[in-house]
Amino acid sequence: MEDDLFASGHRACAGCGSALALRHLTKAAGKNSVFTIATGCMEVVSTQYPTTAWGVPLIHTTFENAASVAAGIKEALNQQGKEDTNVIALAGDGGMVDIGFRALSGSLERGHDVLYVCYDNGAYMNTGVQKSGATPFGASTTTTPAGKQSHGKSEWQKNVPFIALMHGVNYVATASIADLDDFKKKVKKALEVEGPKYIHVHCPCPIGWGFDTSETIDQGRKAVESGAWVLYEIEDGNFSISYKPSERIPVKDYLSGQKRFKHLDEDDVETIQDHVDRNWEELKKLEGLDLDLLKLL
Amino acid sequence: MEVKQGAQAIAHSVKKCKPDVCSMYPITPSTELPEEIAQLVADGELDATIIRVESEFSAISGCVGASAAGSRAYTATSSQGLALMTEVLFAASGMRLPIVINVVNRALSAPINIWNDQQDSISQRDNGWLQIYCESNQEAVDTTIQSFKIAEDEDVLLPIMCCTDGYILSHTYEPVELPDEEEVQEFLPEYDPDHAYLDPENPMTQGPFAYPKPYAALRKDLSDAVNGSKEIVKRVHDEFAEKFGRSYGNGLIEEYKNDKDTALVSMGSICGTIKSTLDNRNDAGLMRIRCYRPFPEEEIKKALEGKDQVIVLEKNVSMGHGSGALYNEIKSILPRSTTVHDIVVGLGGTDIAEEDINNMIDSLSNKENGVKRWLLEKGGKLQKNRGEK
Numbered sequence: 001m002e003d004d005l006f007a008s009g010h011r012a013c014a015g016c017g018s019a020l021a022l023r024h025l026t027k028a029a030g031k032n033s034v035f036t037i038a039t040g041c042m043e044v045v046s047t048q049y050p051t052t053a054w055g056v057p058l059i060h061t062t063f064e065n066a067a068s069v070a071a072g073i074k075e076a077l078n079q080q081g082k083e084d085t086n087v088i089a090l091a092g093d094g095g096m097v098d099i100g101f102r103a104l105s106g107s108l109e110r111g112h113d114v115l116y117v118c119y120d121n122g123a124y125m126n127t128g129v130q131k132s133g134a135t136p137f138g139a140s141t142t143t144t145p146a147g148k149q150s151h152g153k154s155e156w157q158k159n160v161p162f163i164a165l166m167h168g169v170n171y172v173a174t175a176s177i178a179d180l181d182d183f184k185k186k187v188k189k190a191l192e193v194e195g196p197k198y199i200h201v202h203c204p205c206p207i208g209w210g211f212d213t214s215e216t217i218d219q220g221r222k223a224v225e226s227g228a229w230v231l232y233e234i235e236d237g238n239f240s241i242s243y244k245p246s247e248r249i250p251v252k253d254y255l256s257g258q259k260r261f262k263h264l265d266e267d268d269v270e271t272i273q274d275h276v277d278r279n280w281e282e283l284k285k286l287e288g289l290d291l292d293l294l295k296l297l
Numbered sequence: 298m299e300v301k302q303g304a305q306a307i308a309h310s311v312k313k314c315k316p317d318v319c320s321m322y323p324i325t326p327s328t329e330l331p332e333e334i335a336q337l338v339a340d341g342e343l344d345a346t347i348i349r350v351e352s353e354f355s356a357i358s359g360c361v362g363a364s365a366a367g368s369r370a371y372t373a374t375s376s377q378g379l380a381l382m383t384e385v386l387f388a389a390s391g392m393r394l395p396i397v398i399n400v401v402n403r404a405l406s407a408p409i410n411i412w413n414d415q416q417d418s419i420s421q422r423d424n425g426w427l428q429i430y431c432e433s434n435q436e437a438v439d440t441t442i443q444s445f446k447i448a449e450d451e452d453v454l455l456p457i458m459c460c461t462d463g464y465i466l467s468h469t470y471e472p473v474e475l476p477d478e479e480e481v482q483e484f485l486p487e488y489d490p491d492h493a494y495l496d497p498e499n500p501m502t503q504g505p506f507a508y509p510k511p512y513a514a515l516r517k518d519l520s521d522a523v524n525g526s527k528e529i530v531k532r533v534h535d536e537f538a539e540k541f542g543r544s545y546g547n548g549l550i551e552e553y554k555n556d557k558d559t560a561l562v563s564m565g566s567i568c569g570t571i572k573s574t575l576d577n578r579n580d581a582g583l584m585r586i587r588c589y590r591p592f593p594e595e596e597i598k599k600a601l602e603g604k605d606q607v608i609v610l611e612k613n614v615s616m617g618h619g620s621g622a623l624y625n626e627i628k629s630i631l632p633r634s635t636t637v638h639d640i641v642v643g644l645g646g647t648d649i650a651e652e653d654i655n656n657m658i659d660s661l662s663n664k665e666n667g668v669k670r671w672l673l674e675k676g677g678k679l680q681k682n683r684g685e686k
């Protein structure tokens with residue numbers, strides 16, 4: 001524990017996938033790093049005045065500006081001759097892909113040497129499980145509740161890693177807390193890249209998704225094994241899948257373990273299975289084509 | 298002396314203050330500031346990093362990051378831009394980050410209007426930033442320099458807005474004295490904070506989450522700091538006067554022929570018009586508020602002591618009061634024996650002439666009870682609030 005830069009004693013729920021991601025993110029980034037975090041669960045549970053869980057410098061300002069605060073930090077440190085210090089902007093899915101999207105896009109476009117990490121727990125958890133742009137299709141949240149006329153969220157997630165890529169970003173990756181070695185390896189690799197880099201890490205949330213606190217890793221793993229969450233990297237525009245299950249498990253095995261999906265009927269599950277299959281096949285094709293996606297710019 | 302456009306003159310003043318990071322976004326009428334500063338950097342005259350952000354929200358957020366990392370951070374904006382920054386403005390003062398903004402005052406939508414009034418910065422009066430209002434371009438040049446020094450003083454450590462009227466000052470060519478760069482460097486030491494900086498050697502958490510009790514205590518600390526900064530605003534003004542030979546009242550307020558029974562109270566460039574009006578009469582004086590935040594209550598009380606009539610002229614409206622914000626603040630600190638009138642003027646760039654000011658003094662100075670009036674156009678009749686008899 002001694003070398004934990006995101007120390008235990010914070011107030012995250014038992015089984016919190018996001019807290020696990022932060023612990024390993026800080027470990028991989030190391031001491032010579034400055035973090036900025038958006039408002040959300042992770043900020044609220046880890047910075048209760050006058051205590052802090054952070055062993056590295058951290059600043060929180062608002063929900064929607066982590067990316068632009070990071071830009072200011074990076075440029076100031078560069079001016080001070082401290083180019084070696086890592087600057088990492090952290091936000092939940094809401095803080096990164098919804099309300100903080102403008103700041104993210106602007107910062108990516110300007111090319112600051114910053115690592116942006118979205119810890120994606122699939123909804124606005126801090127405020128009570130409201131839908132975000134990263135909430136999966138069919139999920140019941142407090143603002144997309146299942147009911148007589150509703151089967152949960154009716155849109156698919158937006159693909160922010162690819163949107164980030166299309167800003168001309170040389171390193172983009174997805175990760176999961178179900179494979180922490182892969183996540184840490186990607187963080188380290190990203191930090192070696194000059195310029196902007198983006199990592200989107202999947203973080204199951206027992207409270208928001210409705211599963212037992214002992215199952216966090218298991219839920220994350222099922223997402224990856226089914227292809228509902230695909231681990232990949234896009235290095236210099238080159239797409240590669242990081243992990244290919246020898247045989248993908250039915251997406252139903254992933255969905256059925258979570259209360260947020262329990263209202264789904266057979267048709268819904270089939271729709272999601274089709275979507276996952278299609279996505280998987282397309283991503284495999286993309287990998288096979290050996291394309292430089294950045295040439296699309 | 299050089300003849301320069303207001304915004305250009307301010308930009309050259311900023312340059313002499315050597316900001317490290319300028320995080321900027323264009324909006325009329327402050328646009329010339331990011332443009333001019335970009336040119337100064339492009340020409341190698343200023344060694345600053347410009348962050349050409351995608352919005353004012355990010356402009357001020359970039360300043361927060363840079364300031365928290367221990368650098369001197371600067372931006373400029375107007376109107377909608379300042380409004381868009383609102384959430385971060387509160388956070389910046391809460392974190393005690395001495396950021397400087399040149400606010401080039403402009404009206405707020407709707408309807409959209411690019412001309413001058415002071416609704417933008419007055420609407421930010423409760424956010425923990427210091428605010429100084431300038432009457433001339435020379436004062437804007439000088440106050441910009443003072444602003445960095447005030448903000449960064451270790452007994453202040455608060456962000457500050459240096460406010461100048463859009464177009465009326467920003468786009469007007471006036472002769473100005475640009476202080477010598479070396480002298481500015483002597484006056485303004487390097488920013489080297491030890492209260493807040495993001496340094497891996499000494500990790501600290503800024504902008505934490507606080508429960509009610511510590512929250513309330515920290516907000517009171519902030520309020521005390523804002524109030525306490527009054528002495529430093531004054532001191533820095535005096536030091537500047539000593540070194541550069543220019544002063545503006547006592548730094549907080551300026552009195553002009555203020556030995557009459559009637560006093561006008563106002564802020565910004567309109568005070569120039571008021572002064573020249575008063576030069577032709579001998580029944581009224583002026584108290585100009587230069588430092589609006591912190592509010593120099595004692596100084597104002599003293600300057601208005603024993604007045605029969607006080608007429609507040611202001612370029613903002615506190616909706617729901619039928620008057621401006623300043624009127625309410627002035628009225629709250631004066632005894633009942635003083636009659637206080639309010640006139641909302643200059644909204645959205647409407648002109649005001651000496652004849653209007655004469656008319657106000659003539660029609661109001663013998664009224665027993667205070668009234669609230671609006672001047673909606675140059676030479677226009679003073680209007681009552683609807684429903685007032």
Ligand SMILES: Cc1ncc(C[n+]2csc(CCOP(=O)(O)OP(=O)(O)O)c2C)c(N)n1
Nearest residue numbers: 039040041063092093094095123124125126
């Ligand atoms: C401008 C603004 N709007 C709304 C909120 C309320 N709010 C705080 S955190 C949050 C959701 C955070 O969601 P996410 O970024 O996914 O992080 P999580 O809590 O799930 O970790 C919301 C809606 C806020 N703080 N600021």
Ligand SMILES: [Mg+2]
Nearest residue numbers: 092093123125
């Ligand atoms: Mg979330």
